[in-house]
Amino acid sequence: MAGGSFAPAGVAKERAEQYQGKVTSYVIIACIVAAVGGAIFGYDIGISGGVTSMDEFLSLFFPTVYKNKKHAHENNYCKYNNQGLAAFTSSLYLAGLVATIAASPVTRKYGRRISIICGGISFLVGAALNASAVNLAMLLLGRIMLGVGIGFGNQAVPLYLSEMAPTHLRGGMNMMFQLATTLGIFTANMINYGTDKLQPWGWRLSLGLAAAPALLMIIGGLLLPETPNSLIEQGKKEKGRQVLEKIRGTKNVNAEFEDMVDASDLANSIKHPFRNILMKRHRPQLVMAICMPTFQILTGINSILFYAPVLFQSMGFKGNASLYSSALTGAVLALSTLVSIALVDKWGRRPLLIGGGIQMILCQVIVAIILGLKFGNDKELTKGFSILVVVFICLFVAAFGWSWGPLGWTVPSEIFPLETRSAGQSITVAVNLFFTFVIAQSFLSLLCALKFGFFLFFAGWITVMTIFVYLSLPETKGVPIEEMILMWQKHWFWKKIVAKDNDESDGKQNTSLEQDQ
Numbered sequence: 001m002a003g004g005s006f007a008p009a010g011v012a013k014e015r016a017e018q019y020q021g022k023v024t025s026y027v028i029i030a031c032i033v034a035a036v037g038g039a040i041f042g043y044d045i046g047i048s049g050g051v052t053s054m055d056e057f058l059s060l061f062f063p064t065v066y067k068n069k070k071h072a073h074e075n076n077y078c079k080y081n082n083q084g085l086a087a088f089t090s091s092l093y094l095a096g097l098v099a100t101i102a103a104s105p106v107t108r109k110y111g112r113r114i115s116i117i118c119g120g121i122s123f124l125v126g127a128a129l130n131a132s133a134v135n136l137a138m139l140l141l142g143r144i145m146l147g148v149g150i151g152f153g154n155q156a157v158p159l160y161l162s163e164m165a166p167t168h169l170r171g172g173m174n175m176m177f178q179l180a181t182t183l184g185i186f187t188a189n190m191i192n193y194g195t196d197k198l199q200p201w202g203w204r205l206s207l208g209l210a211a212a213p214a215l216l217m218i219i220g221g222l223l224l225p226e227t228p229n230s231l232i233e234q235g236k237k238e239k240g241r242q243v244l245e246k247i248r249g250t251k252n253v254n255a256e257f258e259d260m261v262d263a264s265d266l267a268n269s270i271k272h273p274f275r276n277i278l279m280k281r282h283r284p285q286l287v288m289a290i291c292m293p294t295f296q297i298l299t300g301i302n303s304i305l306f307y308a309p310v311l312f313q314s315m316g317f318k319g320n321a322s323l324y325s326s327a328l329t330g331a332v333l334a335l336s337t338l339v340s341i342a343l344v345d346k347w348g349r350r351p352l353l354i355g356g357g358i359q360m361i362l363c364q365v366i367v368a369i370i371l372g373l374k375f376g377n378d379k380e381l382t383k384g385f386s387i388l389v390v391v392f393i394c395l396f397v398a399a400f401g402w403s404w405g406p407l408g409w410t411v412p413s414e415i416f417p418l419e420t421r422s423a424g425q426s427i428t429v430a431v432n433l434f435f436t437f438v439i440a441q442s443f444l445s446l447l448c449a450l451k452f453g454f455f456l457f458f459a460g461w462i463t464v465m466t467i468f469v470y471l472s473l474p475e476t477k478g479v480p481i482e483e484m485i486l487m488w489q490k491h492w493f494w495k496k497i498v499a500k501d502n503d504e505s506d507g508k509q510n511t512s513l514e515q516d517q
Contacts, residue, residue: 035176037157042184050192090440099151115156120217123149131208158413171344178406186330267419293432295465296408300458336401356403357466363396364459371452
């Protein structure tokens with residue numbers, strides 16, 4: 001018999017009020033260990049910008065950039081404009097884009113832990129290649145291996161955190177990934193500040209220390225339990241229930257377990273999740289999986305974090321001062337993420353995204369005005385205006401840290417049903433890494449071409465994304481992960497699309513039943 005009521009229907013009713021359990025030390029430790037996967041992403045973001053401003057590194061791999069940097073009267077906005085230097089940063093993200101698509105079936109069939117371990121091993125190999133690089137080819141090969149590690153890690157870790165966390169704390173626990181990312185950035189900035197004085201091999205130490213978070217990720221992956229959702233999806237229902245009871249601290253997990261089993265039955269009936277995700281019933285999640293990571297990158301944050309030392313040097317800060325300023329922005333990002341963790345499950349996702357967007361717009365516009373009036377091709381900022389620029393860049397980073405930074409990962413990882421969750425996360429990571437690659441590769445050219453208008457370019461995009469959230473994103477606070485699909489059926493806009501698809505599906509099923517009879 002084809003179709004009909006005998007087909008798996010997924011989660012059909014709300015059981016959230018029946019969920020039992022408490023926050024156990026077991027689940028907190030598991031989430032903290034898993035979140036270390038975010039540290040490798042953050043460490044690379046922070047380390048790349050510092051290394052690309054070190055004279056010894058530039059003279060060995062990018063001599064043209066090194067010569068331009070020494071020309072005191074050259075256009076300040078264009079002194080670092082070199083596609084080879086941009087490729088050093090961006091090659092990692094192109095490799096990550098490809099790797100995260102490959103990681104999706106691995107994560108779905110073999111579990112979240114396996115992808116976390118694979119990511120750690122690849123990142124470890126990349127760190128070794130970069131630290132020992134003697135030519136540009138070896139350097140870029142190391143970057144590609146780092147990219148593979150990030151592709152696997154970013155695909156699996158947010159899913160792991162969303163599935164392990166209890167519903168009422170899912171937002172805060174998922175943000176541990178972003179917190180680890182920001183701590184990785186800050187740590188990298190401080191390491192760059194120290195290794196800059198270790199000439200001529202300091203840059204090798206900066207790149208080689210990426211092995212530390214990679215080792216933690218591998219060890220963590222070996223020690224962590226698999227998520228109950230993944231175990232049930234693999235057919236290991238008893239083991240899945242045991243893990244669920246352990247992480248919730250109670251035997252009474254029937255309601256949550258039933259939601260997982262219903263979701264798993266539907267997931268296992270879907271043989272082609274990437275094809276299934278294109279159906280109208282998944283259109284809201286697909287739009288969010290594309291738009292959230294796109295908008296996260298189009299805030300302009302990666303340009304500041306990648307190239308903070310380069311950016312500050314372009315504005316007239318000296319070598320050590322530029323590294324110190326970038327370390328300051330890293331610290332601000334880490335601290336502001338703590339604010340988001342504290343508020344996300346109290347205030348919700350929408351208020352943080354909209355409030356953060358407004359603050360970022362104001363900061364970008366003010367920085368653009370200062371640079372437009374006081375900074376040009378042959379003049380540098382005065383000390384007072386330099387401090388003012390750093391203050392507003394820090395305020396911009398803070399706004400990102402408590403809004404789009406963590407929520408750009410949290411929202412996509414929690415909205416997909418189990419049958420398309422791994423595929424959806426792959427799309428999210430792939431889109432994120434694609435736009436990260438585009439911005440990383442084009443940043444130096446954009447800065448040269450747009451000058452202070454570079455900041456206005458991103459302010460315009462933040463305006464668009466703030467309006468998008470206001471109109472299109474429902475509040476996901478407190479909604480169980482396996483009941484998230486019911487949320488779209490209540491939204492003023494998405495319910496029209498989801499309901500229409502459900503009606504069409506019901507019509508096809510009824511026709512199939514009549515034919516069988």
